[in-house]
Amino acid sequence: MTEEMVIAIVRDAFYYVLLVSGPLLLLSLIVGLTVSIFQAATSISEQTLTFAPKILVVFVVSVLVMPFMLSNLKTFTIELFRLIPTLK
Secondary structure, X not given: OOHHHHHHHHHHHHHHHHHHHHHHHHHHHHHHHHHXXXXXXXXXXXXXXXXXXXXXXXXXXXXXXXXXXXXXXHHHHHHHHHHHHHXX
């Protein structure tokens, strides 16, 4: 296994991690920011108010995006298994 091959595998792994977790993290960030702006505008200082909408949005989005996530993870896993015979 060469150094370039290791770098390529790690680069692909980071790419797929960002691709799979990106939609969930982005929507969680947007919901958290929206709730924080609402709290600042209404002077509500409840710290736990942001968790319920975030959990709900992450659950709904993960159910909707699950085929996309599984497809990408399957592609990466198949690529890794195809590389096994070429390793020395």
